[in-house]
Amino acid sequence: MSEFGRVLITGAGGFVGGRIAEVLHCAELAEVRAGVRRWASAARIGRFPFEIALCDVTDPAQLRAAMAGVRAVVHCARTDNLQATPALRNVLESAIELGAQRVVHFSSAAVYGDVEGDVDDTAPVRPTGHAYGDAKLETEALCTDFAQRGLDIVVLRPTLVYGPYGDEWTGDYARRMARGLWMIPPEYCGGTANLVYVDDVVQAVVRALRTEHGRGNACAYIINGAERVTWWQYFTALNDALGLPPLVAQSAVRSQFAARVMQPVRGGAKLALRHFPGAIRILAQRSTMAKALMKQAESAIRQTPTLQEFDFYQRKVFFSSARAQQFLGYASAFSMADGVELSAAWLRHNHYVPRRPATA
Amino acid sequence: MMHPTGGEQTADPFVPRLAVIGCGAIAEMFHLPALARHPAVMRNLVLVDPNRSRAETLAGRFGAGRVAADFRAVLDDINGVIITAPAQLHYQIALDCLRNQKHVLCEKPLANSAAEVDSLLATTRQAGVTLSVNNTRRLYPSSRRIKQLIEDGALGQLRRIEIVWGEKFDWPAASAGYFGPLAQGKGVLLDKGSHALDLVCWWLGRKPRLVACNDDSFGGTEAVVSVALEHDGCAAQLELSWLAPYANTLVIEGDRARIENQMYDWKTIRFIPRGRPARTLRCHTRARVLSELGQELIDNWIGVNTGTAAPLIPGEAVAPSIALIEECYAKRQRSAMPWHDAYRRSLHV
Numbered sequence: 001m002s003e004f005g006r007v008l009i010t011g012a013g014g015f016v017g018g019r020i021a022e023v024l025h026c027a028e029l030a031e032v033r034a035g036v037r038r039w040a041s042a043a044r045i046g047r048f049p050f051e052i053a054l055c056d057v058t059d060p061a062q063l064r065a066a067m068a069g070v071r072a073v074v075h076c077a078r079t080d081n082l083q084a085t086p087a088l089r090n091v092l093e094s095a096i097e098l099g100a101q102r103v104v105h106f107s108s109a110a111v112y113g114d115v116e117g118d119v120d121d122t123a124p125v126r127p128t129g130h131a132y133g134d135a136k137l138e139t140e141a142l143c144t145d146f147a148q149r150g151l152d153i154v155v156l157r158p159t160l161v162y163g164p165y166g167d168e169w170t171g172d173y174a175r176r177m178a179r180g181l182w183m184i185p186p187e188y189c190g191g192t193a194n195l196v197y198v199d200d201v202v203q204a205v206v207r208a209l210r211t212e213h214g215r216g217n218a219c220a221y222i223i224n225g226a227e228r229v230t231w232w233q234y235f236t237a238l239n240d241a242l243g244l245p246p247l248v249a250q251s252a253v254r255s256q257f258a259a260r261v262m263q264p265v266r267g268g269a270k271l272a273l274r275h276f277p278g279a280i281r282i283l284a285q286r287s288t289m290a291k292a293l294m295k296q297a298e299s300a301i302r303q304t305p306t307l308q309e310f311d312f313y314q315r316k317v318f319f320s321s322a323r324a325q326q327f328l329g330y331a332s333a334f335s336m337a338d339g340v341e342l343s344a345a346w347l348r349h350n351h352y353v354p355r356r357p358a359t360a
Numbered sequence: 361m362m363h364p365t366g367g368e369q370t371a372d373p374f375v376p377r378l379a380v381i382g383c384g385a386i387a388e389m390f391h392l393p394a395l396a397r398h399p400a401v402m403r404n405l406v407l408v409d410p411n412r413s414r415a416e417t418l419a420g421r422f423g424a425g426r427v428a429a430d431f432r433a434v435l436d437d438i439n440g441v442i443i444t445a446p447a448q449l450h451y452q453i454a455l456d457c458l459r460n461q462k463h464v465l466c467e468k469p470l471a472n473s474a475a476e477v478d479s480l481l482a483t484t485r486q487a488g489v490t491l492s493v494n495n496t497r498r499l500y501p502s503s504r505r506i507k508q509l510i511e512d513g514a515l516g517q518l519r520r521i522e523i524v525w526g527e528k529f530d531w532p533a534a535s536a537g538y539f540g541p542l543a544q545g546k547g548v549l550l551d552k553g554s555h556a557l558d559l560v561c562w563w564l565g566r567k568p569r570l571v572a573c574n575d576d577s578f579g580g581t582e583a584v585v586s587v588a589l590e591h592d593g594c595a596a597q598l599e600l601s602w603l604a605p606y607a608n609t610l611v612i613e614g615d616r617a618r619i620e621n622q623m624y625d626w627k628t629i630r631f632i633p634r635g636r637p638a639r640t641l642r643c644h645t646r647a648r649v650l651s652e653l654g655q656e657l658i659d660n661w662i663g664v665n666t667g668t669a670a671p672l673i674p675g676e677a678v679a680p681s682i683a684l685i686e687e688c689y690a691k692r693q694r695s696a697m698p699w700h701d702a703y704r705r706s707l708h709v
Contacts, residue, residue, distance in 0.1 A: 019703075022700070022703075023703040023707070026578070026700075026703065027703065027704075027707055039535055039536060039538060039539070040529055040530050040531055040532065042538070042539045043528075043529035043539070043547070043548075043581075043583045043602040043603060044583055044603055045539075045580075046538070046539030046540060046543070046547065046580050046581040046583065047547070047576055047577050047578050047579075047580040047581060047582060047583055048578045048579060048580045049540070049578070049579040049580050051540075052536070052539060052540055163699070164699040164700075165603070171604070199702055199703050199705070199706040200706055202703060202706060203706040203707060206707060282649050285626075285648075285649045285650050286648055286649060288628060333705050333706040333708075334702075334705070334706065338702075342698060342699040342702050343699070345698050345699055346697075346699045349584070349695070349697070350526075350584065350601065350603060350604040350606075351524060351526065351599065351601070351604065351606045351607060352604065
């Protein structure tokens with residue numbers, strides 16, 4: 001029997017859940033049951049010989065079936081914001097019903113909203129009007145309710161998780177860099193990049209599963225990297241690690257202008273893709289010119305930042321993992337240089353950027 | 361006999377009586393719409409799937425004659441079968457049907473090994489029926505034209521073939537059969553590789569020598585694979601992925617000219633003669649959209665069943681690529697993946 005016994009990971013088809021499943025299996029810490037909402041998301045975890053189960057957290061019957069016989073649940077399935085609390089309720093009720101001994105719930109540092117300065121777990125949290133953060137806050141309140149009913153729950157509040165298999169904070173930037181035109185100038189990138197390498201988050205999960213907690217309270221822990229780096233430092237480090245030419249940023253005026261012009265284009269493209277996907281596919285097949293135009297538009301949209309991004313990259317806030325360090329023993333093991341190097345190796349292997357020619 | 365939509369089965373002996381075995385997404389999206397253009401055939405059609413309600417749903421939607429849960433129960437009533445069941449079942453179903461003297465059209469991959477292909481071909485000959493396979497990419501007008509350009513010597517002596525083809529796995533009807541024990545540890549190489557390696561074998565006119573095969577399997581189904589091949593001075597490199605969108609490019613380089621295409625360019629070819637400007641070659645086809653190529657395959661196969669046509673892609677055509685895929689799996693090595701092993705560092709802080 002492994003240290004943690006059978007563990008269900010919801011959202012194991014995703015970036016973080018997938019890595020948790022891999023590590024718990026490879027380190028022989030658990031008998032993994034990897035929960036996926038649909039089979040198509042199992043391509044990454046299918047590489048390992050552990051159990052994969054359909055586990056739509058919004059479907060109580062499917063969830064109960066996936067949770068049968070597990071000792072612990074790591075809940076990192078993503079839902080839309082409105083479904084976050086009902087889905088978590090399904091998880092927690094099933095955990096009680098089926099006797100799971102511990103639940104690790106993924107919340108987010110987004111519960112703090114647009115704060116500035118140094119923030120630790122003692123900072124107050126309240127609804128901020130941001131849908132994602134508020135939805136996570138609501139799930140934390142539900143965890144507290146269930147903890148008071150005797151369920152052992154640990155809440156993790158990771159910051160921005162990056163690393164191999166991650167798109168949002170890793171792969172998407174690499175693609176922008178590889179296209180050669182960087183549209184987020186340094187003067188907009190002085191804010192703090194609260195990035196945490198994915199394996200640090202996995203470490204926090206392992207410690208959350210291992211550490212004894214007092215029942216009756218769902219403790220929440222910020223999980224962040226240890227270094228205070230700016231977004232510009234991160235972008236340049238990633239770009240360098242990928243072996244790309246130095247970032248040549250557009251001027252602030254041109255970048256802002258491009259973002260404003262692209263805003264309605266982006267909205268229109270999303271609308272068209274949502275309502276007329278079949279017609280667009282057929283048009284692309286019939287007309288090479290239409291196909292080329294679509295590709296150009298897609299490339300321009302991906303390359304151009306949104307107006308919200310300019311504010312985001314300037315925020316000066318640092319989230320401290322001091323409480324996780326004190327109570328879980330968590331300590332980031334990956335400097336930004338480490339994380340960026342590993343990410344770049346993965347990005348190159350997966351053709352996010354042109355491969356370096358083989359050397360003799 | 362009444363079918364779910366109330367029509368009667370056709371007794372016309374010139375209308376083939378067919379069964380589709382496996383009612384997943386490929387049948388729904390590819391074969392049944394094409395068969396529906398032959399109403400008489402459709403009225404005779406039997407849809408077979410262990411999930412009977414799924415078969416009934418599709419029968420109602422497309423007007424198929426009847427449904428069954430087990431193909432063996434309908435073999436006496438039909439002339440031929442289209443096999444669209446999960447890949448690992450193709451060989452055994454095809455063998456059973458051929459032994460019962462039914463024409464077979466099988467989705468790719470036809471089988472798992474060279475020995476299985478040999479067995480199917482021998483059974484086909486003994487039974488006096490036909491064995492066809494749907495390796496769709498051979499039907500692309502661009503693929504056919506490339507074959508012709510190579511055979512005509514327009515590229516000269518081939519030096520390099522490179523296929524870079526990846527996208528996030530998103531097959532709508534993916535089931536447990538794609539991963540884990542049912543898939544027998546065979547992933548993207550069996551899926552995309554069935555097309556890519558088959559094209560390389562077809563264009564080269566034979567099975568090339570395997571130089572190396574590296575993938576990312578840890579005992580499950582590989583999601584990223586790299587295959588290096590060689591034949592008569594021509595090096596072929598294939599990079600396939602289920603995890604990330606690649607550039608999806610095809611390069612074929614000879615000493616006289618080069619082809620640079622996107623993997624989904626199905627009716628044009630970018631042809632670059634050495635020292636001269638690139639030209640776009642448009643390939644002759646009546647198909648306006650890609651899905652219409654499926655119609656050609658189905659029309660051909662109905663002709664095969666009525667004795668008026670030869671198989672568009674006969675089973676023996678894909679024997680080299682199936683042997684090559686088998687060899688790849690036998691000799692595969694795990695790729696170096698430093699990002700995978702790094703977890704040890706975080707667990708020992």
